[in-house]
Amino acid sequence: MSDAPKDRDLVPPKTPADDLPLPAGLLLGVDAEELYLYFAESGWTVGVTTSRGNEVPAGYAHKIDRIRTDLWSLSEGSALVRQLDEALAQVPAIPSTSTREEKFQEAREAQEHLRPLFADFVTEVALRLPPEILPWYEVGVFLAQVHVCLDVLASPDAGTVEWINEEYVQELHRVASRFVISLHEAWDSTSSSSIPPVLDRSLRTLAQRLEEPHENSLDAYRVKLMCSNDVFTEMGMTHSSSNLAFLYSVARRKAETTEPEAETRDPQTEVQQRWDECHELLLAKEYEAAEHGLHALLVTARRSLGPRHHLPLMIQADLSMALMGLGRVPLCIDLALDAVDDAARLFGDRHPLTATLAQGALWKMVITDRPTREIDELFQARLKWLLNTDDAELSEDLRLVRHGVLMAAQDANNRRGAVRPEH
Incomplete structure (x- = not known):
């Protein structure tokens, strides 16, 4: 048909x-x-x-x-x-x-x-x-x-x-x-x-x-x-x-006509504005509304910006946060880890976006009490390199990510010794 x-x-x-x-x-x-x-x-x-x-x-x-x-x-x-x-x-x-x-x-x-x-x-x-x-x-x-x-x-x-x-x-x-x-x-x-x-x-x-x-x-x-x-x-x-x-x-x-087309807004500007609105809902802990908006926005962002753009991955990370707020932990972790894997594939293992998403996924896994083995696998695969790199070799963004990893590791160790960062 x-x-x-x-x-x-x-x-x-x-x-x-x-x-x-x-x-x-x-x-x-x-x-x-x-x-x-x-x-x-x-x-x-x-x-x-x-x-x-x-x-x-x-x-x-x-x-x-x-x-x-x-x-x-x-x-x-x-x-x-x-x-x-x-x-x-x-x-x-x-x-x-x-x-x-x-x-x-x-x-x-x-x-x-x-x-x-x-x-x-x-x-x-x-x-x-x-x-x-x-x-x-x-x-x-x-x-x-x-x-x-x-x-x-x-x-x-x-x-x-x-x-x-x-x-x-x-x-x-x-x-x-x-x-x-x-x-x-x-x-x-x-x-x-x-x-x-x-x-x-x-x-x-x-x-x-x-x-x-x-x-x-x-x-x-x-x-x-x-x-x-x-x-x-x-x-x-x-x-x-x-x-x-x-x-x-x-x-x-x-x-077949030649009538002029009306001007349209830049897709990235449109997506960014809608993402900001959804992020505000997250900060206000309105998780159900945030989840609904982020679902729709993720499709729009992937379609209008393409699979190699950073915004769809960041939106997916926020969506996983909304799901965590709603108590849907397994799906939250799956989405967070998928975003990390996609970023590594598209931008590289040591790209700031990959590290940022991995640090966020690590934090979510720690506070939702995921098994020690799962947390350690993520740390070893995506974040250990960051702790073994000198400050002078890291950008300001990566230094902030490393600080977040250390805080997550400390929290995990306080809970059950899940992550033991090595320099």
Whole structure:
């Protein structure tokens, strides 16, 4: 399937009247697939080409946050979060100085690179999900695909692009069958009493409509589209979209114009300002708000500044601090150590940024009482060299880092003799 812009989001997720939660995995499947459709298909291209530029719509920023939250609850979730962030980091920032035609061509070329990254992420999530969650995750994935096809085919604008109708009719046949099969598997694996009744009825109605003999008419597609919309409504989700053919043709026309582009803010300035705001929340011990803001900012920073910039690593270190404040210690330490490893790989073992991040990770490990072996491994691998170097050979920044290491070592030794620095 290609070129399918979507913009659906929670409003927030509502609790059904009977107080039953959504089946675990269903929302994650929808979010993961729609994220793929946005970045790997025309939604992102249209945004880059038009006035929105590189900014990700709020609905998708929230979607990314929800995916992370769901993944972090899994035993192997941190690896999946890293995979997602690596894919997002490769979404290029199209220069604002480029013409619309240049932006359009660059975005279209980038999609070819992004498509397998996000497709692999959707697949990898499925491979790592517990058996009790996987069936509903697959229902969510195919539900999103079904809705894309119906949304396109139910619009008269589809006829303005020749390949639209034929390609999406074929795709609807494929994904409708997969959706129905996945839904029956999910029903078989879940007690009917644990599914919100209204949602269950909406899913059954949609499945019945999709199993009806195919009728290639605008009215038939619109009836099925209404049924799929009912499912999203019962999930607490709203959906706003413009038809693919219309969006694509608008983007194409705008790409061929020569109207001047509006000035945009420097990405680093924007990221720095938002980071300062999040850091203030940390200092005020408003950890939940800081965590939410830093999650979103980390994705933005990686996308707009690139993987070799220092700010995403510093933001990740702050995110680990917020998680520590919330008592989520294992994930806090994982993120802190990942930032150290990334800095060493990108900038070198003895770069001030690497040392700063390593000192911060060491401090977090000490005050959260991590095992002596883990603390000593970090010290030996990343910080011992600093204590064995003469003052004259160190910059002011590195001398400050060394002082922090000595303080952490003293604290550790006071607690349980975890770190024994050697000169």
